[in-house]
Amino acid sequence: MPRYQQIARQLKQAISDGELAAGSRLPSSRTMALELGVARATVENAYGELVAQGWLDRRGQAGTFISPSATTGANNPASVASHPQGAPRPFQMGLPALDAFPRALWARIMGRRLRLQTRYDLVMPEAQGESTLRQAIAEYLRFSRSIDCQPEQIFITPGFQAAMRLVTHTLAKPGDGIWLEDPGYRYVRPVFDDAKMALHPVPVDDEGMQIEYGIRHFPNARFALLTPAHQSPLGVALSLPRRRQLLDWAVSNQSWLIEDDYDSEFRYHGKPLPPIKSLDGPQRVIYAGTFSKSLFPALRVAWLVVPQQQVEAFSRHTHLLPCTAPLLIQQTIADFLREGHFWRHLKKMRLCYSQRRVWLEQALQQQGFDVVPQAGGIQLVMRVRGDDRGLVAKARAAGLAVQALSDWRMVSQGEGGILMSFTNLTSQGMAQQVAKQLREAIT
Ligand SMILES: Cc1ncc(COP(=O)(O)O)c(C=O)c1O
Structure with missing residues (x-):
């Protein structure tokens, strides 16, 4: 914390x-x-x-x-x-639009599931995660992300950090090096620290992680963790040449690539690049997905797709780190996916977010802020001059839940930025109001 x-x-x-x-x-x-x-x-x-x-x-x-x-x-x-407990604060990151989730439908599906359960649903659930959910995720990945995998390659975990813990327990030894994006998703670093791994910051530019730099400075790292679809937090996509270069390095070095595809569902224009996992003939990629953005974070349900040859090793480690997501939740998600509600929900949310994003972008521009253009994701970055931490402290003191880009850096130096989300700005007026509050707070 x-x-x-x-x-x-x-x-x-x-x-x-x-x-x-x-x-x-x-x-x-x-x-x-x-x-x-x-x-x-x-x-x-x-x-x-x-x-x-x-x-x-x-x-x-x-x-x-x-x-x-x-x-x-x-x-x-x-x-x-x-401020009711859990109510999103202005600009709060990491949350989907809470007002737009079809809770009545969700409750109906869950209620039906509960009534359909038999006495055999009272036993210990599968440590790897409910098989119907794994099947549904495999089908979803095939159609939406061109990832060809079998349900047995999928491991359901209680969130992304737990997924990373399963990876480190299964594959890492103390001292193993891991490339991390700098700036990058700060909340996962403690998992690798805890596994006594060597954290190697690799800078990010307009084409994503600088693979060349990683190869030059940390050629023998055993892992690389990336957010190729929308780099977190800068929002850029890892270019195709770099994807190939990364995969070549992993194959020749026998290293593992961890592809964190946390919010690739949300892209508003242009055709998304294929995930690295879909190019993974050599089976060096461990793919991580989550329902925190596409459904809601209180579920605490994420998953891994692991290479076929590693299924047994991961399976052994689930005895120590079993999937603790409740069976009823897993079954409800499976039904939600298989009955087509997930597709419909994503389609609706893409429209909703593209609208809310435009509202916020315009409102910030009206206040004279410099918004970095992005093709997707559910957060925005604004460039600022000077000490972004100081500006963010002022904004937070005014109740605005923005974050400083500098706080997401490891060692890299670069221009300052303010990170924020637009998902819970439910009207253009609201976007204008919070943009104005931000301007007043930091000026
Ligand atoms: C970069 C990144 N990866 C993964 C996740 C998913 O985390 P979890 O499944 O623990 O909610 C998030 C959520 O905010 C994220 O921003």
Whole structure:
């Protein structure tokens, strides 16, 4: 958990426990930062988060106060009214459009599934994941991503990190090197740290990861993890020549490529490049997908497609790391896919996101911001000059859940950026309002 969230959590706890009384004033962010030995921006972020959730009030020069109604922790009426638990905050990344998910249909399918279950559904589920779901995913991948695989090659996992843990347990040894995109998806790095692997940052440019650089600096790495469809967070696609170069390197070095295809469903113009897995004659690619973006993240369901020769090794490791997604959830997803609802949902969401993206892009441009054009994905990057962390701290203090590109970097230096999502901006007016708030917060 990032430090600012830890601080926010401690403060909430102290308020709920009555250690901090409603109406009392908090130390200034500068004093608190000195007290805790952290950067001032970290405290600003924590305060900003709690203001957005209704726990704290900012009263200009007078300081930051515990909100008078913030006395009952999670049941705090102020926070429930102004920010119900789980409600998306403006620009919040990593969430699909929560308003557009067909919950009534989902509930019907799940209810029917529950009624159809027999006593045999009460036994321990398959450690590799429910076979009907694996079958449905294999069919989906064949049609949508030209990936030819058998259900036995699919391993369902409780989220992407768990998928990466299964990979490291099965294939990695301490000291093994892994290429990671820099900047790149920051939340997965702890898994490789935990496996005592050597993390090798490889810079990203307009064509995606610089494979040449990886080969030159870390030729013997045993793994490379990439987001080829839309690089996370920059949104560029890995070019076809680089895909070939990468695959050639993996074959000659006997290394494993991990293709994280987390949101490839969302592309708004142009024909998508084929996934590396679809070019994987030599069987060096481990493909990772998730339902977090295409359905919703609370499911905690992701999957791996592993090379046929590795099925047995992965299977052995599922005894230690079994699929813990509830059977009913897995069966419901399988029905949702097999009955065609998934296709329809994706089609609807592509339209919805392309509209919301345009709203936000236009609104940001009207405020004079420099938006980086992207062909797909569900987040945006804005170029900024100077210290992006400082700007983001200001925005967060105003309750806006943007992130700094610098926080996604490992060692690379480059221009600053602000990362954000548009998925939950439900109208053009709302997009204009949050863009204006962002301008006011950071100017
Ligand atoms: C780059 C990237 N990979 C994978 C995932 C999927 O994570 P999970 O399946 O754990 O929700 C995400 C989700 O935000 C992501 O941004």
